[in-house]
Amino acid sequence: MRRWPPAPKAAASCPASAKSSPRKPKRKRGERSGCGRDGSRCADPRASAKTAAQFDTTTTAQKAAAAAPPASAEKKLGLTVASLGDPTQPGFWIKTPLVKSAGKGRIVNPANGKSAKVDLQPLAGPASSGSQVSLPALQLIGISLTDLPSVEVYQN
Template identity: 80%
Template sequence: MTKPIFRIAFTLSLLILAACTQTAKTTATAPPQQLETMTDPATGQPVIKGPVLTGTAPRTPGKTIGASSIPAPTASTAADFDTTSNAQKAAAAAPPASAERRLGTTVASLGDPSQPGFWIKTPLAKSETGGRIVNPANGKSAKVRLIPLGGPASGGSQVSLPALQLIGVSLTDLPTLEVYEG
């Protein structure tokens, strides 16, 4: 009676091992998953078919983050996240030294507060370059890095925490800002 039970157990373990081996082979050689045809809800544009991407995007070349520009792991207030120095704030608040070209206006919101520096991610920018944002409500401005953001030119923008503070905008407001290149 015990011999048939051992035979059945042995046979089942062989089948389980065979199934595991077969699964590993099929996942290693499976073609990449393809996106179905769909519309991007943010832009209303059709999404291009292609492989589903996983992982993280690469950093912008030439950008470095020093230990002093990374907020503390326990950061919980705006002051904790603002890692800019007084000299950096003074340089960003300085008046423009050269001619600037107005790109337009945009509704802005707070971007990633853990990303240091003075920047704006906006669909008004076509390439990463220097620029300025102006708060027309009080006339304050800040020199920022213009970073392209996908979407229509009428889409909103994301602004760094120190830049919003410099131009006198509450972190929960959605102000309309003027954006300049140059």
């Protein structure tokens, strides 16, 4: 016969790294640390969000910072097919197989020249596979959420 709720797991099953890791700083409920390009925090969308406007929790200042021209030299990583990523993840980011480790960069819509500064996040798969882009980043560079356009990816 099973007991409900199940008995807690023994402390020995906890990895050593979890025991000694420092505590993360507290933040307000519904905020994610450092998801804005200007270092500010972004609020998570509400659970009741249904429209693109409700999922986009970035501020005007965060959008302006993401749209600013690059301040340093960049390296072009390549062209990738962009699709809408998880709309519940706030901020400006791209998950792409063109990078092997997280970093900062920029995406450009070659059709209109608009660009957005983004966090580059690795995505498993061959470099020829597509990428996932955040909702605010797609909107900033003028791409419809249902399109599958090619975007240029640059790394700082």
